[in-house]
Amino acid sequence: MLEFRNVSYSAPNGREILKNINLTINERFVAITGPNGSGKSTMAKLIAGIILPTAGEIYFDGKNITEEGITERARAGISFAFQQPVRFKGITVKDLLSLAAGKNASVSEACRYLSEVGLCAKDYINRQVDGSLSGGELKRIEIAMINARGTKLSVFDEPEAGIDLWSFNNLIKVFENMYRRTQGSIVIISHQERILNIADKIVVLSDGGIAEYGSKDEVLPKLLDVQAGCRFTKEGV
Amino acid sequence: MDSIQKNLLEQIAGIHEVPQGAYSLRINGSLYGKNSSENIDIVKKEDKPGIDIYIKDGTKNESLHIPVLLSQTGLKEIVYNDFHIGRDCDVTIVAGCGIHNGGSEASEHSGIHSFYLGENAKVKYIEKHYGEGDGNGQNIMNPTTYAELAEGAYLEMETAQIKGVDSTDRVTKAVLGKNSKIVVSEKIMTHGKQFAKTEFEVELNGENSGAHVVSRSVARDDSEQTFVSRILGNNKCTGHTECDAIIMDNAKVSAIPEILASDPDAALIHEAAIGKIAGEQLIKLMTLGLTEKEAEEEIVNGFLR
Numbered sequence: 001m002l003e004f005r006n007v008s009y010s011a012p013n014g015r016e017i018l019k020n021i022n023l024t025i026n027e028r029f030v031a032i033t034g035p036n037g038s039g040k041s042t043m044a045k046l047i048a049g050i051i052l053p054t055a056g057e058i059y060f061d062g063k064n065i066t067e068e069g070i071t072e073r074a075r076a077g078i079s080f081a082f083q084q085p086v087r088f089k090g091i092t093v094k095d096l097l098s099l100a101a102g103k104n105a106s107v108s109e110a111c112r113y114l115s116e117v118g119l120c121a122k123d124y125i126n127r128q129v130d131g132s133l134s135g136g137e138l139k140r141i142e143i144a145m146i147n148a149r150g151t152k153l154s155v156f157d158e159p160e161a162g163i164d165l166w167s168f169n170n171l172i173k174v175f176e177n178m179y180r181r182t183q184g185s186i187v188i189i190s191h192q193e194r195i196l197n198i199a200d201k202i203v204v205l206s207d208g209g210i211a212e213y214g215s216k217d218e219v220l221p222k223l224l225d226v227q228a229g230c231r232f233t234k235e236g237v
Numbered sequence: 238m239d240s241i242q243k244n245l246l247e248q249i250a251g252i253h254e255v256p257q258g259a260y261s262l263r264i265n266g267s268l269y270g271k272n273s274s275e276n277i278d279i280v281k282k283e284d285k286p287g288i289d290i291y292i293k294d295g296t297k298n299e300s301l302h303i304p305v306l307l308s309q310t311g312l313k314e315i316v317y318n319d320f321h322i323g324r325d326c327d328v329t330i331v332a333g334c335g336i337h338n339g340g341s342e343a344s345e346h347s348g349i350h351s352f353y354l355g356e357n358a359k360v361k362y363i364e365k366h367y368g369e370g371d372g373n374g375q376n377i378m379n380p381t382t383y384a385e386l387a388e389g390a391y392l393e394m395e396t397a398q399i400k401g402v403d404s405t406d407r408v409t410k411a412v413l414g415k416n417s418k419i420v421v422s423e424k425i426m427t428h429g430k431q432f433a434k435t436e437f438e439v440e441l442n443g444e445n446s447g448a449h450v451v452s453r454s455v456a457r458d459d460s461e462q463t464f465v466s467r468i469l470g471n472n473k474c475t476g477h478t479e480c481d482a483i484i485m486d487n488a489k490v491s492a493i494p495e496i497l498a499s500d501p502d503a504a505l506i507h508e509a510a511i512g513k514i515a516g517e518q519l520i521k522l523m524t525l526g527l528t529e530k531e532a533e534e535e536i537v538n539g540f541l542r
Contacts, residue, residue, distance in 0.1 A: 048524055070523040079524065086521040089453075089481070090539035099525045099535065149525065 007056035017042045019208040027200035032189045034205035040189045048080035049073040079146045083157035085138035094125045100148040113144040135162040152184030168194045245306045245335030248367040256302035263305045287317035294323035302331045310340025315347045324355035338370035345377040354390035361393045368401030375403040382409045386417035397424040407435040415443030423452040424541045427460035437466040441474035450478040456488035467495045470503025480509040
């Protein structure tokens with residue numbers, strides 16, 4: 001479905017953030033993890049087309065999309081949930097869900113998307129997506145938007161951050177339901193063991209490269225070991 | 238009314254024909270029609286253009302429409318409308334001006350509105366300004382609003398100038414008595430070479446009086462906007478003024494908020510922000526499949542809603 005071929009990305013200041021990444025994503029749930037600054041969010045932005053690689057190529061469903069912009073990729077079937085959701089003035093939750101769904105979302109549809117992320121539609125549908133909503137509420141609305149899009153590839157950048165009161169089980173249920181509908185791939189950037197635990201594949205980034213790649217059973221034990229030895233961050237005891 | 242005038246009416250008041258109930262409709266410099274109701278009396282002024290409106294004490298849930306339409310190029314007029322609103326009223330007043338200028342001369346309407354709100358009167362005032370026309374003549378509107386609020390009165394003003402007004406210089410002044418409150422919400426969009434200046438001055442004279450003045454504007458192309466607001470706290474009172482502007486293209490926006498307290502129990506706040514559309518807002522909407530242009534329109538429309 002998604003393929004990175006020798007992809008590198010250097011920031012405008014010249015610092016190399018991702019180095020020669022080769023990766024194929026076809027599985028149901030793929031988790032990307034790694035220490036802060038390892039290039040996880042950069043990878044997500046490269047998938048969504050928010051930034052373009054400085055070298056290498058990206059393929060989506062066999063098509064070279066390296067030079068395609070955000071809109072084209074979104075229309076081709078890529079969704080991206082931001083780590084820090086954006087606030088708008090005057091735009092309501094229903095507006096965003098409608099834009100995400102590509103049609104005017106009915107109240108019952110909006111209700112379905114919102115209740116799945118644990119929000120009561122009645123209280124939120126006409127709320128403005130501005131500073132009056134808490135970080136956790138915005139985060140859930142962000143996830144609801146991806147749900148409303150229902151594309152074959154969905155990328156979540158640290159979806160669990162800020163929604164502590166809402167159980168992980170519910171978040172995981174959202175991903176499972178999303179898969180049931182889209183039958184696509186869901187890429188989740190996360191540090192949380194419980195999210196890594198549902199992954200079919202785990203990608204560990206470290207210092208701009210892929211340090212580990214494999215099934216949960218292969219990668220997770222090593223990762224948990226890291227807590228003691230900090231193998232990937234190289235900063236350990 | 239011809240189709241141009243009907244369209245102007247639709248734009249500013251959302252209606253196609255003469256309004257129901259109490260109304261005064263002014264077309265091309267003269268009174269086209271008026272209708273008083275049992276509680277709302279509309280009297281044509283004898284000494285100058287305009288009307289006096291008397292709303293009886295205790296009038297509840299009634300509305301008054303006073304639209305002005307100009308479709309004749311080069312027409313210039315100043316109209317004086319005085320509203321005398323009785324005690325304990327709860328009414329909605331829908332005003333507005335639509336200009337269609339198909340010629341080369343400037344068309345200009347200046348509405349001078351004075352509101353006198355009786356004790357505990359509650360008024361919602363809605364005003365839309367709209368201009369159109371394929372000529373080179375300018376559409377000019379210079380509204381002046383003066384409001385006096387007696388004890389316990391409440392005035393809510395919603396003003397919008399969304400399209401086609403080439404030049405506007407709006408002045409709003411209010412003087413507030415004890416326990417009275419004014420809430421102003423202004424929406425302005427300028428484009429082309431348009432110019433808009435709005436000026437608010439609120440004197441909070443009564444104990445526990447309050448003012449909340451919020452302006453949201455979008456300046457596109459080569460247009461210019463100036464927002465001036467002055468809130469004077471002369472008693473124990475609360476005042477808040479906020480200007481929030483999106484600037485695009487080669488536009489210019491100036492925001493000049495002033496708060497002046499002369500009582501230690503006056504609590505006044507001003508906020509002003511001018512900036513372009515945040516890049517992350519555009520990116521978010523583009524990840525939902527919108528083009529950059531579509532995303533920009535959504536953001537602007539939402540902002541001015």
